Amino acid sequence: MELSDIRAKIDTVDDQLLNLFLERMRLSEEVAAYKNEHHLPILNKQREREILAKVTEQAGDKERYAYHLFSTLFELARSRQAELINAPTQVAAQVRQSLAAGGEVFPQTGLVACQGVEGAYSQVACDRLLPRGKIVYVKSFEAVFSAVESGLCKFGVVPIENSSNGSVRAVYDLVQRKNFSIVRSTRLCIHHELLVQPGVKLTDITEIYSHEQAIGQCSKFLSELNGVRVIPCANTAVAAQMVAESGSRHAAAISSHACAALYGLECIHDAIQDSDNNYTRFICISKEPVIYPGANRISLVIAFENKPGALYEILSKLAALDINMTKLESCPVVGSDFDFVFFLELDASVQDPSVLAMLEEMERSCAKFQFLGNYAEV
Numbered sequence: 001m002e003l004s005d006i007r008a009k010i011d012t013v014d015d016q017l018l019n020l021f022l023e024r025m026r027l028s029e030e031v032a033a034y035k036n037e038h039h040l041p042i043l044n045k046q047r048e049r050e051i052l053a054k055v056t057e058q059a060g061d062k063e064r065y066a067y068h069l070f071s072t073l074f075e076l077a078r079s080r081q082a083e084l085i086n087a088p089t090q091v092a093a094q095v096r097q098s099l100a101a102g103g104e105v106f107p108q109t110g111l112v113a114c115q116g117v118e119g120a121y122s123q124v125a126c127d128r129l130l131p132r133g134k135i136v137y138v139k140s141f142e143a144v145f146s147a148v149e150s151g152l153c154k155f156g157v158v159p160i161e162n163s164s165n166g167s168v169r170a171v172y173d174l175v176q177r178k179n180f181s182i183v184r185s186t187r188l189c190i191h192h193e194l195l196v197q198p199g200v201k202l203t204d205i206t207e208i209y210s211h212e213q214a215i216g217q218c219s220k221f222l223s224e225l226n227g228v229r230v231i232p233c234a235n236t237a238v239a240a241q242m243v244a245e246s247g248s249r250h251a252a253a254i255s256s257h258a259c260a261a262l263y264g265l266e267c268i269h270d271a272i273q274d275s276d277n278n279y280t281r282f283i284c285i286s287k288e289p290v291i292y293p294g295a296n297r298i299s300l301v302i303a304f305e306n307k308p309g310a311l312y313e314i315l316s317k318l319a320a321l322d323i324n325m326t327k328l329e330s331c332p333v334v335g336s337d338f339d340f341v342f343f344l345e346l347d348a349s350v351q352d353p354s355v356l357a358m359l360e361e362m363e364r365s366c367a368k369f370q371f372l373g374n375y376a377e378v
């Protein structure tokens with residue numbers, strides 16, 4: 001048989017399939033109305049199991065394809081039923097409230113909580129994110145969140161991920177736990193330097209201080225040094241301040257070029273980070289959910305049932321809308337038996353009704369769904 005003849009037959013089958021599919025969806029809409037009237041749950045696992053047992057038995061060697069096809073049909077039927085039955089989603093309500101709170105432009109002024117001291121990379125990020133904001137320095141990431149939570153500061157700035165060292169888990173944990181909203185983000189190119197008291201040589205150094213992230217980003221350089229203790233501290237700028245104030249001729253700090261001038265230190269090695277393309281992304285958080293004009297990036301935390309195809313189902317929704325995913329990372333839930341949450345970032349805006357509809361669908365189908373914000377990267 002010619003290829004065109006086979007394809008003509010496939011076309012006929014597709015027509016039949018489509019009609020049957022539409023008929024199946026229509027029937028599941030009827031079921032939805034019945035369930036609504038009788039207060040029954042959408043999911044009926046037993047019924048699905050029975051159908052799967054029957055169709056896989058009838059499918060012979062195509063058993064696993066039939067399983068996949070019918071699992072997808074159930075998913076679509078349930079999703080449609082949820083659309084018809086469910087009360088409005090939380091994400092829709094949150095988006096409505098956030099857009100209303102957003103006003104015309106991103107605020108130009110306000111107090112911003114920033115971890116560290118003058119010269120910290122977070123301070124550079126603060127200047128970029130809110131050029132006319134007034135910085136309040138605090139000791140830890142947690143303290144940034146507390147300052148915003150208590151209303152002391154309108155905004156907080158924290159690092160969220162680094163291009164060579166991955167996500168800053170502590171920050172992701174805080175954003176989730178405390179229900180904060182991301183309202184802006186920025187990316188800084190980070191160059192680390194080794195700073196010492198004037199005149200100190202590399203061979204004099206026995207202790208190097210820096211923040212854990214910076215230590216991780218300079219691992220190659222550090223592995224080539226002998227007899228040196230690497231000591232984590234709160235911040236790269238704090239490390240420079242400590243070396244300056246200690247007056248020690250055996251201590252060095254991994255810190256920024258700006259901190260050398262700020263704390264009267266000398267750079268004896270520059271660009272010591274593993275990669276020249278070393279970027280850190282910082283986010284600006286606020287207590288209230290707000291979406292400002294120009295928002296084009298969405299951050300989410302989701303979790304779903306641990307079953308084959310679960311992640312695929314989520315990703316297929318994005319593919320269907322041609323949405324670019326800029327981040328997908330799985331993280332174990334602390335204290336659980338290998339439960340995972342996923343961090344997602346999308347190039348999308350909730351102003352697009354199809355994007356909002358997709359988020360609602362995700363919320364309905366995911367065991368956990370948290371909308372962290374829709375914001376602009378500046």
Ligand SMILES: C=C(O[C@@H]1C=C(C(=O)O)C=C[C@H]1O)C(=O)O
Binds near residue numbers: 043048081
């Ligand atoms: C359509 C129904 O709702 C859901 C979808 C099913 C399906 O698509 O066949 C089966 C069971 C339910 O989980 C139903 O209850 O019959």
